[in-house]
Each structure stands twice: as structure tokens, then as C-alpha cells.
Amino acid sequence: MQLKNFSISCKINGRTYEENIAPDRTLIEFLRGLGFLSVKQGCDTSNCGLCTVWLDGTPVLSCSMLAARANGRAITTIEGVQEEATAFAGFMAAQGADQCGFCSPGLVMNILAMERELDDPTPEDIKHYLAGNLCRCTGYASQMRAIEAYLAAKTAKTAAATTAAPAAPAEGGA
């Protein structure tokens, strides 16, 4: 049987790409081929989570998905959520949670997905959601501190925004 390429049209970080690809090309090969080099591959067994990107907003392993299946869909990599990723990176740096940094893009994509999916996650919920993101350097404790601090800061910000709006507290008190 002759090899038949597959023509795909999909959005990556909001921009449309039309490409002709090998039918067994994985999504990670496709993305890296287009220059999205933030997407990393850390294993051959769908276990490490380094390759996490969003498919229509849902976190998936780009190493384990055929690019052909992205046809007509929207992919987001960390380049597409730069602002949030930078904000989170500050919390990671503050805890010394970035060592080699190879696991960071995948971890960040999953944390930002978690933030959208779960309301008020407990430390257990966070660990459960991130169980598929491996890190060979940190031992996870510093990452957990960074994530909790990041979520707490976000909650505080939202709370401040909602309480500030209706009635500003009277200055000076009673």
C-alpha cells in the first residue's frame, strides 16, 4: 500500500495552520516541526506529562495523539498562554522549584488546565490532578508550595476585586 499523506487544518495558539502530514505523525512531532519547541518529550510510555498541550482546552499528551486527530480543532501550547505562564514562573522561582526546567512547560499547561477545571482544589486534589507530571529534579515539595502560593494569590486578587467594587471600606475605621 502507498503512503497517503493527510491534510490537516487546525488552530495553534489562535493561528490557523494548513499542513500535509504523514498519517502516523504524532502531535508532538507536528508541533515541534512547526517550531513550538516548548513542547518536550520525556518518555516513550505516556507516563511523564512533559508533552502536555491543550486540545480544545483539555490537557492531553501530545506524544500519544496523532496529529491527524487535531484536524478542525484548537491546540494550545505554553506560547499561547504566555502571560499566565510568566506569572506562575515567578512563584516557581520564589520556591526554587525550577531546576533543570525540562518538565516546566508540561507542568504549567496542566496547572493552568487544573485552575480552569477545579474550584478551590485541596492539596490532595492538586496532587491527584498533577500525578501524571513527573519531575526528576525537585521532589515535588517546592512545586507544591509554588502552586499553592500561586492559587492563593489568585484567589486573594479575585476576592479583592469583588469586595472593592460594591462599597469601598470607610477610611480610618470606627
Add this chain to the structure above:
Amino acid sequence: MFELKEFIAAQSLDQADELLHRDKKNVILGGLLWMRMGTRQFNTGIDLSGLGLHRITDLGDHIEIGAMTPLRQLEISRLLADNFGPVLRDAVCHIVGVQFRNLATVGGSVFSRFSFSDVITALLVLDTRVHLFRGGQIPLADFLETSPGRDILVKLTIPKQDVDTAYVCQRKSAADFPILAAALARTGSAWKIAVGARPSRATLAPKTAGLLSETPDKTQIDAAGNEILRELTFGGNGQGSREYREHLARVLVKRGIQKICS
């Protein structure tokens, strides 16, 4: 990674069936998590993504789960939790990670008949039926006795039931394969117990389940813990020895019963 010469997004199940039987080297693509670890060369990869098979639907007296439903949906579906309790959620929540479960499918999991399968262990206690394109619908327990043929798993159906359920398992680490797993269900005074990863394929243990009353006392629970070792066979592999599995079976069955009764 396996190789494909062609990728076809099937427009209908008839077309998918026709493609599957046209060439022995054509293959149905599930979530690909298992397939991608192989190195086989296929001709046409048949994609079922566009056929609306990724949904969980309430059909009145039963619930339908399409073959392409991701395992993550078994974990978070309200409909499944409301009707069948925590058993499906607790069975899949340990499988690798969220991103993995957003891709791995129910159809691929059941069709593969893995002996370590958490998914199959849980579905066994719910009277699940498997709907095959050619083979028609058969109870999951009977499906498991057949060897993987060339057919398409279209969907599963589970009758609605007033059931209390539990899932218990032992793993070396949170996201590893189970060393042993047990699913339990109680409807009125009728119990169902399935044990998987023995390490052979999950199976129901009706004799053990028959020893239990609606609210079993300690004697009955202990008797069930003993009977499970007589009723089912256990073996050793790299994950654990036969002796360890027998120890676990007794403990997990008792724990599961207590979970449902508490």
C-alpha cells in the same frame, strides 16, 4: 511507535466496518495509548472520532457509554456517579494521569481485555453489556471469554440500578498498574464482587458474594474473605507473588464490604 500508511476519519460505522474487513492490516484507532507502545506496521488507521461515540447518555432505564468516551469522563461524569456510585471514578482515577485519561478510551480498554484492567473490573459488577458492530450485544462477562476478533466495539450499556458500590486496589505507587483490584456492588441484599489483576483477567465471584446479607456481620465478612481464596485462583508475576495477592484479596474484599456498609 506503530506505523500507518493512511488515516481515515470514518464517516459511518458501516464505512469503518468495511475498511476493517477490507484488509487484515487495517486497524481501529482507540485512544492510542496502548497501541503507540507497539511497533506494528498497519495500512489504514480507522478513526471513529467523528461518529458521536464519545458521549455518556441517559436512555431512561439504562446508560449508554460510547466507545470513544475518554476514561476521564468515567471519573467526572455526574450521570455515572448518581446512578452507579463511586466505583467507576475510583477505578480509573489511578490510571497514569489526567492528560492520559483525557485520551485513553473506554472502547480500547474493554476491547483489549487486559488482565490488569481496572476499567473491566469495575464494569463487571454493574451488569454491563458490550455492543459490537457485527457481534451484537453480549454481557461483558461473556465478551471477556472471547478472544479479540475483528469487530468494532460501538458502545457499552449499563442498566440503571439502585446500587451501592466500592472500588479498592493496591498499587506500588499512585499511578502504577494495580497489583490487585476489587469492585463491589450491593443491590438490596444481593452482592456482586469482581477481582481483577489476579494477575489473570477480572472475574466475578458469585459464591463469595452469596455469603453476604444486606448488612453483613463480622462472621459473614470474615467468611467472604476466606471464600474468595477458594473461589478464585491467584498467581505471581513481577508485580507481586501469589501469596501476596492472596493476602491482598482477603483484605481488599473485606475492606470493600466495609466501605459499602459504612
